[in-house]
Amino acid sequence: xxxxxxxxxxxxxxxxxxxxxxxxxxxxxxxxxxxxxxxxxxxxxxxxxxxxxxxxxxxxxxxxxxxxxxxxxxxxxxxxxxxxxxxxxxxxxxxxxxxxxxxxxxxxxxxxxxxxxxxxxxxxxxxxxxxxxxxxxxxxxxxxxxxxxxxxxxxxxxxxxxxxxxxxxxxxxxxxxxxxxxxxxxxxxxxxxxxxxxxxxxxxxxxxxxxxxxxxxxxxxxxxxxxxxxxxxxxxxxxxxxxxxxxxxxxxxxxxxxxxxxxxxxxxxxxxxxxxxxxxxxxxxxxxxxxxxxxxxxxxxxxxxxxxxxxxxxxxxxxxxxxxxxxxxxxxxxxxxxxxxxxxxxxxxxxxxxxxxxxxxxxxxxxxxxxxxxxxxxxxxxxxxxxxxxxxxxxxxxxxxxxxxxxxxxxxxxxxxxxxxxxxxxxxxxxxxxxxxxxxxxxxxxxxxxxxxxxxxxxxxxxxxxxxxxxxxxxxxxxxxxxxxx
Amino acid sequence: xxxxxxxxxxxxxxxxxxxxxxxxxxxxxxxxxxxxxxxxxxxxxxxxxxxxxxxxxxxxxxxxxxxxxxxxxxxxxxxxxxxxxxxxxxxxxxxxxxxxxxxxxxxxxxxxxxxxxxxxxxxxxxxxxxxxxxxxxxxxxxxxxxxxxxxxxxxxxx
Numbered sequence: 001x002x003x004x005x006x007x008x009x010x011x012x013x014x015x016x017x018x019x020x021x022x023x024x025x026x027x028x029x030x031x032x033x034x035x036x037x038x039x040x041x042x043x044x045x046x047x048x049x050x051x052x053x054x055x056x057x058x059x060x061x062x063x064x065x066x067x068x069x070x071x072x073x074x075x076x077x078x079x080x081x082x083x084x085x086x087x088x089x090x091x092x093x094x095x096x097x098x099x100x101x102x103x104x105x106x107x108x109x110x111x112x113x114x115x116x117x118x119x120x121x122x123x124x125x126x127x128x129x130x131x132x133x134x135x136x137x138x139x140x141x142x143x144x145x146x147x148x149x150x151x152x153x154x155x156x157x158x159x160x161x162x163x164x165x166x167x168x169x170x171x172x173x174x175x176x177x178x179x180x181x182x183x184x185x186x187x188x189x190x191x192x193x194x195x196x197x198x199x200x201x202x203x204x205x206x207x208x209x210x211x212x213x214x215x216x217x218x219x220x221x222x223x224x225x226x227x228x229x230x231x232x233x234x235x236x237x238x239x240x241x242x243x244x245x246x247x248x249x250x251x252x253x254x255x256x257x258x259x260x261x262x263x264x265x266x267x268x269x270x271x272x273x274x275x276x277x278x279x280x281x282x283x284x285x286x287x288x289x290x291x292x293x294x295x296x297x298x299x300x301x302x303x304x305x306x307x308x309x310x311x312x313x314x315x316x317x318x319x320x321x322x323x324x325x326x327x328x329x330x331x332x333x334x335x336x337x338x339x340x341x342x343x344x345x346x347x348x349x350x351x352x353x354x355x356x357x358x359x360x361x362x363x364x365x366x367x368x369x370x371x372x373x374x375x376x377x378x379x380x381x382x383x384x385x386x387x388x389x390x391x392x393x394x395x396x397x398x399x400x401x402x403x404x405x406x407x408x409x410x411x412x413x414x415x416x417x418x419x420x421x422x423x424x425x426x427x428x429x430x431x432x433x434x435x436x437x438x439x440x441x442x443x444x445x446x447x448x449x450x451x452x453x454x455x456x457x458x459x460x461x462x463x464x465x466x467x468x469x470x471x472x473x474x475x476x477x478x479x480x481x482x483x484x485x486x
Numbered sequence: 487x488x489x490x491x492x493x494x495x496x497x498x499x500x501x502x503x504x505x506x507x508x509x510x511x512x513x514x515x516x517x518x519x520x521x522x523x524x525x526x527x528x529x530x531x532x533x534x535x536x537x538x539x540x541x542x543x544x545x546x547x548x549x550x551x552x553x554x555x556x557x558x559x560x561x562x563x564x565x566x567x568x569x570x571x572x573x574x575x576x577x578x579x580x581x582x583x584x585x586x587x588x589x590x591x592x593x594x595x596x597x598x599x600x601x602x603x604x605x606x607x608x609x610x611x612x613x614x615x616x617x618x619x620x621x622x623x624x625x626x627x628x629x630x631x632x633x634x635x636x637x638x639x640x641x642x643x644x
Contacts (some may be wrong), residue, residue: 269543269570273499276568276592280505283595287512302508309501349570352498353543 010107013091015042017065018102028108031087033079050076050084065101069093074111086115138202138212138231143224144191146171158233160205174202176209190216190227199234211238248453255450256323256378259385266350270316274309281306319346322374323381333368333481334376336405336413343380344403347388355396356388361404367480369413371458376478379451379462383417383474386447389440390421390472412460412477423466432464451476491606492516492536496526496552497568498544502591506539506598513599523547523555532561535613537586537605539598542569542576550576553583562612564605568593 011028015021022040029036032048049057053075060073071091078084091106132139132152138159141150148169156163159174171187172180179200189196195217201209216229260267285302288294319342344351344358351358384401391399402418424432431437435449448462455462460478467473493510497503498521507519516536520526524547526538538556542549549567556563564586569577577588586608587601 272570272591273502277499277501277505279592279594280502280509284505284508284512287509287595291512298508305501305504309505312501349543355548 010109012107013105015104015106016102017104031085031108031110032077033081048077048079050078052076061104064091064093064104069095069101071104071106074115084112085110086112135230137233138214140227140229140231141219141221142171142216142227142229144226146187149226158204158210159202165205175200176203186216187227190218190229191225194218202231211235248457251446252375252378252450252454255382255446256374259378259381259447260320260323262385263347263350263381266347266353267316267320269349269353270346271313274313274316277309278306278313281309323377325374330372330374331370332373334371334373335366335368336376336415336478337362337366339373339376339380340403340405340415343377343384346377347381347384350385351388351401354388354392354399356391356399356401359400359402361402363406366405366407366413367411367482369458369478369480371478372454375454376458379454379476380415380417382447382451386474387417387419387421387472390419393422394420407480407482408477410477411480411482413480414475414477416473416475418467418471418473420471423470424464424472426466429464433462489535490516491609492518492534493539493602493606494518494520494526494530494536494563495539496520496523496544496549497541498522499541502541509595509598510539510602513595515602523549523552527552527555527559530556530559530561530563532559532563535606535609537564537566537602537609539566539568539602542567542580550580550583553580553585557583562609562616564608564612566598566601566605 009027011025011031013022013024013028016023020041022042022045024032024034024040026036029038029040032045034040034044038044046054046057057073057075060071064071069092071089071093074086074088076084077087087108088111089106089108091104093101094103094105096102132150133154135152135154138155139152140148140155142148148166148171151166156166159166161169172183175183182198182200186196186198195215197213197215199211199213202212203209211234212231213234214229214231216227219226219228281302285299288299288302323346340360340362344360380403384403387401388399391401398420400420402416404416404418406414408414433448433452435446437449452462455476455478458478460476462474462476465473465475493515495503495506495510495517497506497519500521503519503521507517510517520529523540523544527547540549540552547555553565556565565580565584566587566589567577567580567585568589568591570591577585580588586605589597589601
């Protein structure tokens with residue numbers, strides 16, 4: 001029996017309750033850190049026990065001796081060299097004829113390894129639960145079939161459903177028809193590719209739709225593929241984004257209106273021309289009709305011209321209204337050359353008044369870009385007006401403006417506006433794009449900064465440099481639609 | 487000398503030019519239209535009677551510059567300026583240099599015709615005055631020449 005015990009790494013012991021003596025095998029002595037010759041008793045044994053576990057031991061002995069005689073206890077011991085060990089002891093109490101306990105026989109074994117594993121499992125379970133509940137968002141676990149099987153506390157708080165209600169939830173239950181289409185795309189992706197993410201609106205128990213950024217990662221639990229993921233409420237971010245967009249539009253509009261204020265003389269002139277033609281033609285017709293043998297062909301021609309000039313005036317108004325409009329940013333394919341020509345039409349009389357000669361070099365077959373027509377007009381208008389201002393001090397023959405469009409090797413459409421002005425000081429190339437920087441006495445200093453915001457929003461760049469000989473050159477690029485197709 | 491007067495119009499806007507020309511023709515006036523100041527300057531005969539209706543804002547040579555060029559060329563043709571916006575400093579400048587009238591676009595037929603007729607009349611009187619002056623000058627010249635013939639020894643001091 002003792003041999004078998006030794007082989008199983010068990011220490012064997014007998015405790016004589018009457019004489020307070022303990023006999024123990026060498027293996028047992030080694031477990032508790034006693035020398036093989038040392039005489040053992042209860043006190044010596046108890047010294048080895050962890051102070052917190054002495055009561056457990058006492059109770060186990062009391063239970064065994066007063067009950068059915070089964071002794072079964074686990075406790076920690078402290079060895080003289082400082083090591084700690086978990087020990088499990090099992091034994092049986094022997095009673096004398098009078099029913100008085102006289103002896104306990106038993107075995108002990110080292111269970112340190114098992115205990116530590118249990119402890120760390122316990123710890124990691126606790127850790128898991130703590131992580132689950134400390135995530136400031138939704139944490140969830142779904143089966144591949146789409147059933148919700150585990151979630152955190154926040155999930156209940158943020159969606160308004162109790163644990164009981166969530167038990168029967170399926171992934172699609174959270175979404176409206178539109179988001180279910182997205183779900184049908186991303187949910188299987190988690191299982192096929194291991195990970196997927198999406199922005200969707202979860203419907204709160206109160207019916208409110210809340211924007212979430214959701215992620216899902218595939219995990220194998222008990223041999224079955226599952227989806228574990230988190231959901232972060234992005235309502236605030238969405239609102240901030242919308243607010244930024246709104247402010248940008250407001251600013252662009254403000255800057256546009258300011259610019260049009262400067263242009264109003266020019267606009268009035270553009271309207272005056274067709275109105276003058278219409279009035280003269282109409283009054284001429286009245287006179288011709290008063291003549292004897294009226295030339296009706298002439299009158300017909302006059303009426304045709306009046307219609308034409310009326311359309312011309314209408315076109316001016318339409319362009320003006322478009323620029324003044326405060327509306328949603330429209331994303332549409334745009335021919336940049338068209339934008340250049342329209343802007344030059346808008347500002348034509350201003351250019352004439354300032355004796356500025358415009359040269360255009362517009363690339364043929366320029367691919368379209370995606371963007372907002374009005375905003376791009378605004379940028380060009382601003383650059384052209386700045387160029388004119390820069391040349392105000394030049395002699396009249398020396399006021400040349402060049403507008404150039406081309407397709408870059410990088411498939412970006414590039415527009416350059418060059419003037420013959422004084423150019424830009426080398427330390428000012430960036431400062432001029434800062435808000436409220438202006439060289440004009442009444443300038444708000446918003447023009448270029450708004451232009452840069454607009455071009456950035458189109459995925460492009462706007463920068464200034466000096467011309468090869470003189471003057472300033474403002475360039476901007478916008479990705480062409482060629483690029484997005486490739 | 488009995489050439490009938492012509493209204494010359496210069497405007498770079500083809501539609502406006504055509505409309506104004508028509509209006510003046512409907513009032514039975516002789517009209518010649520020019521699309522640019524340069525064109526007018528090259529083809530203008532200072533002896534032709536009439537007046538000039540001139541757009542102020544044009545690319546290249548503007549109305550004021552054309553006025554200066556005409557004066558330099560010895561032309562005294564009366565000018566009626568047309569402008570899109572009643573820019574006061576420019577109108578003052580034009581009037582000071584002898585512009586006859588300054589009308590704002592769109593111009594009413596009554597105003598334009600009144601100004602044109604006044605200009606033609608002014609041109610007629612100016613030409614008449616110049617002709618008389620020329621006549622007097624001619625006679626003076628012949629007198630002087632006769633005088634020189636009678637008394638070759640005389641000097642201005644005597």
